Amino acid sequence: MADREILRLEAVDFVREFRQILTGIDLTVRAGDRWAMIGPNGAGKSTILSMCGAIEHPSRGSVHVLGRTLGRVDIRELRESIGHVNPRHPLRSPLTVRQVVLTGATGTTELMPRWAPDQETGNRADELIGMLGLADLEKATWPTMSQGERGRALIARALLTDPPLLLLDEPSTGLDVAAREQFLTTIDELHQARPDLATVLVTHHLEELPTTTTHAMLVKDGRVHASGPAPEVLTTQLVSECFDHPIEIEHRAGRWQARALVAG
Structure with a gap:
């Protein structure tokens, strides 16, 4: 194909x-x-x-x-x-790496209230976090992440739905x-x-x-x-x-x- x-x-x-x-x-x-x-x-x-x-x-x-x-x-x-990576991602909340990645499931900047990922989506997020070398940043939040770390998190977010x-x-x-x-x-x-x-x-x-x-x-x-x-x-x-x-x-x-x- x-x-x-x-x-x-x-x-x-x-x-x-x-x-x-x-x-x-x-x-x-x-x-x-x-x-x-x-x-x-x-x-x-x-x-x-x-x-x-x-x-x-x-x-x-x-x-x-x-x-x-x-x-x-x-x-x-x-x-x-469509996966879209924009380094000017307008996130303001102190989301963790995993939470940032999971917003890719809803296509939103912030986490949606009362929304929770199913097991498949959660597993996919964890797989991408590992693939992109973010597994050691479990406790990091968006404001404390470097630009490079944010970039890799945004790629993982964009790939969550396997576009x-x-x-x-x-x-x-x-x-x-x-x-x-x-x-x-x-x-x-x-x-x-x-x-x-x-x-x-x-x-x-x-x-x-x-x-x-x-x-x-x-x-x-x-x-x-x-x-x-x-x-x-x-x-x-x-x-x-x-x-x-x-x-x-x-x-x-x-x-x-x-x-x-x-x-x-």
Whole structure:
């Protein structure tokens, strides 16, 4: 089932308050694809991701997620089948790691009053906590957790319902270099453990791409600048065009590096 279509955007435009944010966006993601969406700040990356997550609807064009079309489906039910990791998760309560993970079952930020997980859900939460290296944080609460620990907890939360699609919106935000590397290792291990899982990761730093990245899309001024297999898209020429700045791209040991070219 590796060629099963998970996500498709066709000729998508998005207008907000009379301003054209996206124009003619096309994207097809299949099971096992690991997409990176890259571009300058304000290029429209997070807006595209919000369509993938059934949060925003297109002004024109169509968005098909897990075989269902936005505008013709129960959005709440569809979102339960999509894992979404946002490092700006607006949790305010001192929930434990396990409680944070369990909110993935209800799709809420806080624990729902009078709700309790069934045994299968509880076991699944414990399995993910162990898989993501969080078992030693049994007594930690959200306010006392590091950004890296929070990131891994949010991945576990997103995976609780075993979704076929995982969206990561600038997941390395706020991480130091060591925490970022640990986080990227976690993503690579997740891809190895779940080979059919489709992921879309948004960033504007090529150094934040996991080694398991298979495809890339460059977004510029709300349009697709280039899209396809990562080695064909993440080139010095295309990335320089996307950012309007000369940038040398290296791909070494599975990781990308970007360096500004200095005239002279």
